[in-house]
Amino acid sequence: MPSRKLPREFYTRPNVVTIARDLLGKLLVVPAPDGTRVSGMIVEAEAYRGPADRAAHSYGGRRTKRTETMYKIGGTAYVFFVYGMYNQFNVVTNVIDFPHAVLIRALEPVEGIEWMRERRHAQPDRNLTNGPGKLCIALGIDRSFDGTDLRGKQAWIEQGETLSSRRIASGPRIGIDYAEDWVDKPWRFWIKGNEFVSK
């Protein structure tokens, strides 16, 4: 049986906005401690197009210990810590030294939902993975995932559902009020009507 992991060429394409939209319907998979699969379908994602994009961590070509991961080759995981509590899972795109990334904002649980319930302790199912910090808790994603290859064993993305463009909506990104002219770019994509899209 061939691997269903997305190939390198999916990630190294030049247009991060296209890749963010294409990631909808794909399956983000992480192994649980017992070796079983924990996974969710991507239902919401945002493109960050540094160095030009004021909202991106790599804006202006900023290169620090944290942002260094964004400069790696497409298909690398970029996981960062924010607000003193939460991790955020991103997919690096483009080729080396073009610091683009897609933030995964929400998933619809598919496999291993018992693991998600345990980690999110007693939240209603619809709140397990409907936000970028929540989905990292549910899947057990922390900074040890930062810089890892999305075609490796730590976390990966598989071909999932193919969506017609009619089912996809777009709008401004969330939580980037500081981004001046870039605030209104419609680079957030989600699956219309999906109940796991973040609030």
Add this chain to the structure above:
DNA sequence: CAAGTGATTAGC
């Protein structure tokens, strides 16, 4: 609606 939380960053 506002607090909480601590790594990260810029600026001395």
Add this chain to the structure above:
DNA sequence: CTAATCACTTGC
């Protein structure tokens, strides 16, 4: 070194 900020979540 210090202080402000932050690609969020939860509980009031």
